[in-house]
Amino acid sequence: MSNAPTSTIYGPVRSWRVGQSLGVDLLFKTSICSFRCIYCQLGKIEDHTAKRDIYVSTEKVMADLEESNWREADIITFSGSGEPTLAANLPEVIHAIKARTGKPVMVLTNATMLNDPQVRLDLLEADKVFCKLDAADDRMLQLIDRPVPGVTVRSIVDGIKALRAEFKGYLAIQAMFMPQNTKDVEAFAGLLNEIKPDEVQLNTPLRPVPKGWYIEARGNHERESAPYESYELKHLSREDAVALEARLRELTGLKIVSVYKD
Numbered sequence: 001m002s003n004a005p006t007s008t009i010y011g012p013v014r015s016w017r018v019g020q021s022l023g024v025d026l027l028f029k030t031s032i033c034s035f036r037c038i039y040c041q042l043g044k045i046e047d048h049t050a051k052r053d054i055y056v057s058t059e060k061v062m063a064d065l066e067e068s069n070w071r072e073a074d075i076i077t078f079s080g081s082g083e084p085t086l087a088a089n090l091p092e093v094i095h096a097i098k099a100r101t102g103k104p105v106m107v108l109t110n111a112t113m114l115n116d117p118q119v120r121l122d123l124l125e126a127d128k129v130f131c132k133l134d135a136a137d138d139r140m141l142q143l144i145d146r147p148v149p150g151v152t153v154r155s156i157v158d159g160i161k162a163l164r165a166e167f168k169g170y171l172a173i174q175a176m177f178m179p180q181n182t183k184d185v186e187a188f189a190g191l192l193n194e195i196k197p198d199e200v201q202l203n204t205p206l207r208p209v210p211k212g213w214y215i216e217a218r219g220n221h222e223r224e225s226a227p228y229e230s231y232e233l234k235h236l237s238r239e240d241a242v243a244l245e246a247r248l249r250e251l252t253g254l255k256i257v258s259v260y261k262d
């Protein structure tokens, strides 16, 4: 694509959870992830893998940072074109960006790699880690998240619990709810009670899903401005989301926030 971005840094974009967020993309070359979520905003995961590698050099990321509007950001967020813990230079870049900017750093992860002690070690300098958990059983995991072979709900939850024990920062669970998985709310609450996160963020796919992989989709495009063909998924109504939020709060006593909150 001729107008494709050449920078590993994008934004800042407004996030409903954390304010002005500057994105860092350590995958960049293509979309690379150990999940293929049906709602993925990247559209299509081209490289479905759990292999860790250096996909873009730390030097390029730091040069791109200097060209960006990083001073306008409230927080620096690692997500980009896939699963950031697959980037083997993640801890090096976190360290360098914190030293350069003095800003807090957040990592959005699908949590599939957290069983690896090295991956957990690599996250320790982050200020916030938001872990994806969409499914309460393996059937739903296969339906919604479509992981690489070997990943189960139990392996994900055990990995998050291990991180919870070692990580001193803010740990949130991000859950994408659709009509398919709202029935599992009791089992889901049971997993949350095991993990005991600082916060649970309820989301539903309000954003369009591109029909193919477009690197531009790594930002927070709104429907009107999305520069790609996209389609909509069934999502929860505001009423359903409010009811789910109340039920989860009742079952867990945890802090629950919802995408529908003003």
Ligand code: SF4
Binding pocket: 033, 034, 035, 036, 037, 039, 040, 041, 042, 045, 081, 082, 083, 110, 132
């Ligand atoms: S974990 Fe994120 S990047 Fe990976 S497929 Fe799911 S939504 Fe897309």
